[in-house]
Amino acid sequence: MPVTDPIALIVCSDERAETLARVLSGRFQVLHVDQQRFNVWQNDGFQIVSDIKTVPAKFDCLFFHTGENDPKHIPPDRSYTREFAFSGAGLPAGKWKDRSTALMIPAAFVGKDCPIRHWDLPGIVAFVTGATEELPPFCVPQHHLYANVLGALLQGYLCVKASESSDQANQLKAQLDDCGWISLDETLRDRLQPELAPLATEVGLSSWWMRSGVSKLVEGEGWEVLKARLRAELNLKHEAPLPAPLELLLDILHSGGIVEPKCAAEAYDALASGGRVAG
Amino acid sequence: VTPPRWQRRRARFNHDWLKNDLLPALTTFRNILSGAARSASIQAHFQNEELAAWPARSAEARALAQSFTNQMSPKSLFATPPMNGMPDDTRKWLEPLVHQLWLSRTAALYLVDNAIKAIDEADGCWRRLQTALPADGAPAGQGALPAVDDFLGSCQALARSFEHFPRTVSVLA
Numbered sequence: 001m002p003v004t005d006p007i008a009l010i011v012c013s014d015e016r017a018e019t020l021a022r023v024l025s026g027r028f029q030v031l032h033v034d035q036q037r038f039n040v041w042q043n044d045g046f047q048i049v050s051d052i053k054t055v056p057a058k059f060d061c062l063f064f065h066t067g068e069n070d071p072k073h074i075p076p077d078r079s080y081t082r083e084f085a086f087s088g089a090g091l092p093a094g095k096w097k098d099r100s101t102a103l104m105i106p107a108a109f110v111g112k113d114c115p116i117r118h119w120d121l122p123g124i125v126a127f128v129t130g131a132t133e134e135l136p137p138f139c140v141p142q143h144h145l146y147a148n149v150l151g152a153l154l155q156g157y158l159c160v161k162a163s164e165s166s167d168q169a170n171q172l173k174a175q176l177d178d179c180g181w182i183s184l185d186e187t188l189r190d191r192l193q194p195e196l197a198p199l200a201t202e203v204g205l206s207s208w209w210m211r212s213g214v215s216k217l218v219e220g221e222g223w224e225v226l227k228a229r230l231r232a233e234l235n236l237k238h239e240a241p242l243p244a245p246l247e248l249l250l251d252i253l254h255s256g257g258i259v260e261p262k263c264a265a266e267a268y269d270a271l272a273s274g275g276r277v278a279g
Numbered sequence: 280v281t282p283p284r285w286q287r288r289r290a291r292f293n294h295d296w297l298k299n300d301l302l303p304a305l306t307t308f309r310n311i312l313s314g315a316a317r318s319a320s321i322q323a324h325f326q327n328e329e330l331a332a333w334p335a336r337s338a339e340a341r342a343l344a345q346s347f348t349n350q351m352s353p354k355s356l357f358a359t360p361p362m363n364g365m366p367d368d369t370r371k372w373l374e375p376l377v378h379q380l381w382l383s384r385t386a387a388l389y390l391v392d393n394a395i396k397a398i399d400e401a402d403g404c405w406r407r408l409q410t411a412l413p414a415d416g417a418p419a420g421q422g423a424l425p426a427v428d429d430f431l432g433s434c435q436a437l438a439r440s441f442e443h444f445p446r447t448v449s450v451l452a
Contacts, residue, residue: 117360119360119361120360134284137359144447144449144451147449147450147451148353148356148448148449148450148451149356149361149362151449151450151451152353152356152362152373152377152450153373155376155377155380155450156369156372156373156376156377159376159380178384179380179384180379180380180381180382180383180384180385181380181383183383183384184379184380184383185383188379192376195372196372196376199372208369211365211366211369212362212365212366212369212373213361213362213364213365214361215361216360216361216364217361271451272451
């Protein structure tokens with residue numbers, strides 16, 4: 001087993017092993033252990049390792065599922081530079097039983113909805129190889145990534161539209177007040193308006209939203225996963241639908257349509273009221 | 280997205296040192312001066328070692344408070360995926376706008392100001408305590424109690440001021 005990438009071991013007895021392996025394989029050589037039998041991730045699937053001697057004694061990282069007796073299958077005769085624990089409900093900060101150095105992943109890992117994304121890989125590699133002490137973002141609780149990205153774009157959109165005309169500014173007054181535009185220092189606002197006003201057409205285009213961050217949120221995972229994650233960040237119950245204005249905004253972006261001020265205003269209200277993160 | 284560095288620095292200063300090191304030691308020192316407890320070695324160590332650490336710790340607290348609006352602003356979202364891949368022509372106006380809106384609608388600047396004032400107050404109390412203690416390092420007497428109480432109160436207020444800072448980066452807060 002020639003290895004140049006860092007090596008990860010996954011211990012999980014259900015489909016999440018494959019979901020995680022698919023993500024990690026972008027930067028890791030990935031192995032999986034299934035009741036003392038090692039498998040290696042190759043050609044988008046796990047293949048049994050025929051010669052156990054080729055399995056390394058030291059792994060750069062271990063990802064293990066904390067439930068269903070899975071931790072019992074963590075090979076005790078191997079060592080792990082960094083350990084990460086995950087579960088279907090997410091894990092609170094603290095120590096996990098006898099694996100006291102394991103880092104808890106606070107976000108839920110359900111089915112194919114993996115809390116680790118492809119863009120996390122460079123950070124994981126840097127962390128497990130000791131190049132940095134900075135925790136990968138998925139280990140940090142209250143990581144409202146999706147709400148924050150949409151929130152930033154909505155704020156930008158609203159301020160641009162308000163700069164375009166005073167009529168628009170009046171129609172969007174409640175949202176502009178909520179996001180801080182109205183209370184902005186007047187001199188600063190007067191300076192910003194001529195810079196923002198010419199962007200009014202551009203920010204209405206789906207393509208602006210996509211290239212400003214949304215396409216990366218969707219990349220490789222799809223719109224339904226994005227909606228599911230946004231629901232989770234807004235603390236909506238599993239079956240509860242996303243608020244209709246947010247659903248509408250995302251559908252417009254998906255279909256390549258035009259984002260109208262009313263749509264953005266209602267989406268911002270839904271996001272700000274549901275996704276407000278306490279300090 | 281949450282820059283753990285600022286939060287770690289706050290935890291090291293406020294939780295680990297101020298609340299769990301200095302304040303208990305200061306309370307013990309006060310008990311010794313008032314006669315409720317007795318330990319010459321603890322008193323000497325506190326007077327000559329722990330109190331001497333204050334100027335460096337005060338500077339650390341000041342730097343921490345002053346870096347809050349830079350490190351905990353939602354503009355830090357633009358340094359991490361997916362927003363770090365945003366085209367420059369959008370980033371150049373959206374990043375400062377999101378920062379200014381955050382400053383405008385939240386208590387960020389007030390919290391910094393509040394913490395700086397608490398540091399100034401604690402600095403003043405520390406200086407008064409220094410003058411109330413014997414210059415030759417000899418054990419202090421009950422006469423130093425009012426200055427100890429003032430310094431203790433100002434350190435408790437400082438700890439509270441750092442507790443008020445938010446723990447997460449959010450565009451929507």
